Amino acid sequence: MSPLTAPAGAVRQGSLRELNLALVLGRIAAADRPPSRADLAAATGLTRATVSAVVEDLIAGRLVTEAEPAPRAGAGRPARGLVLAGHGAAGLGLEINVDYLAVCVVDLAGRVRHRTVHRADLRPVAPADALARLVELAGRARADAAREDLVLAGAALAVPGLVDAAGVVRLAPNLGWREVPVPALLAGHPALTERIDGVPALVVDNEANLAALGELHAGPPGPTSFLHISGEVGIGAGIVLDGALFRGTRGWSGEIGHIPVRPEGRECRCGGRGCLEQYAGQEAILAAAGLAGADLPADTATARLAELAGAGDPAALRALHDAGSALGVAVASVVNLLDLDTVVLGGGYARLAPWLRPPVLAEISRRVLTAAWSPVTVRAAALGAEAAATGAAGSVVRRIVARPSGWLARTG
Amino acid sequence: MSPLTAPAGAVRQGSLRELNLALVLGRIAAADRPPSRADLAAATGLTRATVSAVVEDLIAGRLVTEAEPAPRAGAGRPARGLVLAGHGAAGLGLEINVDYLAVCVVDLAGRVRHRTVHRADLRPVAPADALARLVELAGRARADAAREDLVLAGAALAVPGLVDAAGVVRLAPNLGWREVPVPALLAGHPALTERIDGVPALVVDNEANLAALGELHAGPPGPTSFLHISGEVGIGAGIVLDGALFRGTRGWSGEIGHIPVRPEGRECRCGGRGCLEQYAGQEAILAAAGLAGADLPADTATARLAELAGAGDPAALRALHDAGSALGVAVASVVNLLDLDTVVLGGGYARLAPWLRPPVLAEISRRVLTAAWSPVTVRAAALGAEAAATGAAGSVVRRIVARPSGWLARTG
Numbered sequence: 048m049s050p051l052t053a054p055a056g057a058v059r060q061g062s063l064r065e066l067n068l069a070l071v072l073g074r075i076a077a078a079d080r081p082p083s084r085a086d087l088a089a090a091t092g093l094t095r096a097t098v099s100a101v102v103e104d105l106i107a108g109r110l111v112t113e114a115e116p117a118p119r120a121g122a123g124r125p126a127r128g129l130v131l132a133g134h135g136a137a138g139l140g141l142e143i144n145v146d147y148l149a150v151c152v153v154d155l156a157g158r159v160r161h162r163t164v165h166r167a168d169l170r171p172v173a174p175a176d177a178l179a180r181l182v183e184l185a186g187r188a189r190a191d192a193a194r195e196d197l198v199l200a201g202a203a204l205a206v207p208g209l210v211d212a213a214g215v216v217r218l219a220p221n222l223g224w225r226e227v228p229v230p231a232l233l234a235g236h237p238a239l240t241e242r243i244d245g246v247p248a249l250v251v252d253n254e255a256n257l258a259a260l261g262e263l264h265a266g267p268p269g270p271t272s273f274l275h276i277s278g279e280v281g282i283g284a285g286i287v288l289d290g291a292l293f294r295g296t297r298g299w300s301g302e303i304g305h306i307p308v309r310p311e312g313r314e315c316r317c318g319g320r321g322c323l324e325q326y327a328g329q330e331a332i333l334a335a336a337g338l339a340g341a342d343l344p345a346d347t348a349t350a351r352l353a354e355l356a357g358a359g360d361p362a363a364l365r366a367l368h369d370a371g372s373a374l375g376v377a378v379a380s381v382v383n384l385l386d387l388d389t390v391v392l393g394g395g396y397a398r399l400a401p402w403l404r405p406p407v408l409a410e411i412s413r414r415v416l417t418a419a420w421s422p423v424t425v426r427a428a429a430l431g432a433e434a435a436a437t438g439a440a441g442s443v444v445r446r447i448v449a450r451p452s453g454w455l456a457r458t459g
Numbered sequence: 460m461s462p463l464t465a466p467a468g469a470v471r472q473g474s475l476r477e478l479n480l481a482l483v484l485g486r487i488a489a490a491d492r493p494p495s496r497a498d499l500a501a502a503t504g505l506t507r508a509t510v511s512a513v514v515e516d517l518i519a520g521r522l523v524t525e526a527e528p529a530p531r532a533g534a535g536r537p538a539r540g541l542v543l544a545g546h547g548a549a550g551l552g553l554e555i556n557v558d559y560l561a562v563c564v565v566d567l568a569g570r571v572r573h574r575t576v577h578r579a580d581l582r583p584v585a586p587a588d589a590l591a592r593l594v595e596l597a598g599r600a601r602a603d604a605a606r607e608d609l610v611l612a613g614a615a616l617a618v619p620g621l622v623d624a625a626g627v628v629r630l631a632p633n634l635g636w637r638e639v640p641v642p643a644l645l646a647g648h649p650a651l652t653e654r655i656d657g658v659p660a661l662v663v664d665n666e667a668n669l670a671a672l673g674e675l676h677a678g679p680p681g682p683t684s685f686l687h688i689s690g691e692v693g694i695g696a697g698i699v700l701d702g703a704l705f706r707g708t709r710g711w712s713g714e715i716g717h718i719p720v721r722p723e724g725r726e727c728r729c730g731g732r733g734c735l736e737q738y739a740g741q742e743a744i745l746a747a748a749g750l751a752g753a754d755l756p757a758d759t760a761t762a763r764l765a766e767l768a769g770a771g772d773p774a775a776l777r778a779l780h781d782a783g784s785a786l787g788v789a790v791a792s793v794v795n796l797l798d799l800d801t802v803v804l805g806g807g808y809a810r811l812a813p814w815l816r817p818p819v820l821a822e823i824s825r826r827v828l829t830a831a832w833s834p835v836t837v838r839a840a841a842l843g844a845e846a847a848a849t850g851a852a853g854s855v856v857r858r859i860v861a862r863p864s865g866w867l868a869r870t871g
Binding site for chain 1: 621629630632684696698700705706707708709710711712713714715717718719720721722729730731732734788789791792793795796797798799800825826827828829832833
């Protein structure tokens with residue numbers, strides 16, 4: 048080998064190993080039941096020897112572990128299956144919303160291993176102070192995770208607003224945030240801001256986008272194009288097309304809360320008029336049901352609303368019907384435009400879905416051109432209000448599974 | 460070579476030739492100036508000999524021709540450049556709309572070589588009769604094309620409604636069509652219904668989709684994600700994302716005309732209420748301007764409206780302002796949802812764009828969350844009312860350029 052070709056050969060060798068690691072780990076992650084090394088060789092086309100070497104690396108890096116062998120009929124020692132490790136790398140999901148902070152740790156297999164939700168009205172709190180509280184919660188989560196032999200391999204932060212590529216929150220109207228440089232404000236917390244494997248340890252993203260990704264990976268198997276609506280104080284949406292999030296030209300898609308449903312109606316915090324949020328946002332619903340002055344945290348108030356509606360309280364039922372009708376007008380616009388066949392009611396809406404669903408379906412049937420012969424499924428989200436933080440943590444572990452070599456380089 | 464491998468080898472040989480034909484033709488189609496055979500060899504990585512053989516096939520099949528050599532400084536005979544042929548294969552574009560039929564022939568280079576527009580109110584006409592009229596116009600276009608040494612290689616038909624994969628028009632509310640089996644009704648016209656190269660000679664598609672494709676290929680270079688709105692009696696939209704049409708789960712995306720802009724407003728032909736069409740469709744605008752009873756064909760009435768607006772007529776200006784505001788409410792919904800940065804006013808709107816644009820921009824600025832720091836361009840379409848038939852014909856020739864072997868098999 049000439050000196051000139053050696054480096055190129057070495058690079059190719061290195062990237063071949065990276066590809067094989069990702070290929071084998073991806074198969075283990077996607078398998079219905081724990082595959083053996085022989086299964087993996089058959090599925091990937093790699094030799095048994097290569098699969099064995101790759102699996103050794105994945106086990107040493109604590110990304111994979113051997114499952115207990117299932118009892119097997121017939122002779123011979125059963126082959127041991129491989130599963131994603133329940134220790135080692137994990138993802139940290141963070142969420143700042145209008146009335147709560149949430150922190151969540153998800154292991155490689157997608158299991159939630161830690162969750163904290165801290166209720167507080169964050170509108171009067173300065174962004175730096177809100178982030179400091181979140182860092183404190185994250186520190187506790189990190190310590191909890193360490194006790195379970197989990198190492199946080201990165202974090203994603205969900206915010207209810209528009210985030211640019213540098214992680215700056217350009218606008219979060221319901222929080223009152225404008226041009227908040229989240230990475231700069233977290234500069235004193237290197238665990239969240241260092242770069243790992245070329246990727247910042249912390250990714251900031253829109254709450255509705257991360258919630259839609261959470262639902263995509265947690266929801267029942269089925270169509271992989273859907274609209275996921277996060278109904279909180281604000282209302283955001285994640286548009287999933289063919290299993291991928293559609294982010295729009297600048298990454299700011301999904302602002303369904305500002306679709307005008309009563310164009311000359313109530314003023315909105317965004318400066319517009321008649322936005323969906325003013326009729327179907329959490330505060331609007333609670334106010335209409337007479338629960339606004341009760342000074343309850345929003346989730347308690349929402350639970351109370353669901354109780355009242357379940358008991359047939361006319362004000363609660365009317366408030367939910369009106370909110371569902373407004374939501375249905377916006378959803379009909381989306382379905383007319385995008386021809387999606389599945390709408391998922393997420394965030395705070397998940398709990399209210401039994402009452403929101405009928406008026407949403409009524410508006411779809413009345414207003415969508417294709418509704419008569421092409422039904423739209425409207426269902427409650429599997430994750431509900433936990434989707435954004437879970438989706439955030441899940442996005443970290445999916446990054447590791449897609450490119451395990453970065454993690455292995457860190458761990459040695 | 461064993462008898463067993465011969466057929467597989469032959470198939471590979473055949474598909475290699477197909478790939479090379481498409482590769483070379485695609486380079487010629489995309490080139491800024493006519494490339495020589497040497498340019499093509501350099502660009503494709505094929506040998507000079509292979510390029511020469513492929514080019515001979517393309518010239519013999521009348522897909523490519525040699526351009527006049529450009530004068531060149533310096534010594535030596537200039538290499539002759541290659542261009543798409545202006546004779547040979549051409550595409551036929553057909554359109555049925557509410558108040559006109561249109562037929563258009565486009566050659567391989569994308570030049571319009573024939574266009575007929577036949578004005579008539581088609582609402583009282585049975586679908587079979589409307590199609591028969593269109594077939595007659597198509598026959599004349601075919602004869603015209605033959606006189607210019609053009610052979611129609613396929614056709615695409617634009618209809619203002621929802622079309623399924625079999626070419627059945629499920630619903631075209633403004634035409635009053637429901638479940639119209641276009642291919643069956645054209646069975647007596649084999650030139651439109653035979654299968655060529657496995658593809659039906661006639662493809663039926665939504666008018667707004669084909670118009671958006673026409674604009675994509677005819678418009679100025681620039682962003683390739685945009686919303687193209689076809690403003691006719693009905694209003695449809697084509698959503699172009701990264702240079703490709705977004706069709707939705709079932710192919711029925713883009714029904715912007717049925718986005719509710721006054722949710723409890725006027726009844727719509729679709730069965731809904733307050734749909735955009737009722738406020739910004741051609742008939743609604745003309746009625747508001749006092750031009751509805753004039754019994755003029757819609758395009759003449761639209762021209763008259765533009766004249767009146769240009770002269771400062773208050774009723775015309777008010778009608779256009781109100782229509783533009785309604786259109787702006789729907790466009791704001793779309794931009795909030797999809798984060799597109801370009802909106803193209805097409806169809807009948809192209810001529811009215813000077814008056815529609817300001818209220819559309821005003822609604823965007825008022826209602827789109829990101830409008831303050833992320834401007835949206837609203838512009839008139841390059842093609843206007845001709846876009847759908849032109850886009851239909853263009854879709855046929857692009858199919859040939861993408862897979863020339865099918866055409867060559869027919870001719871050679």
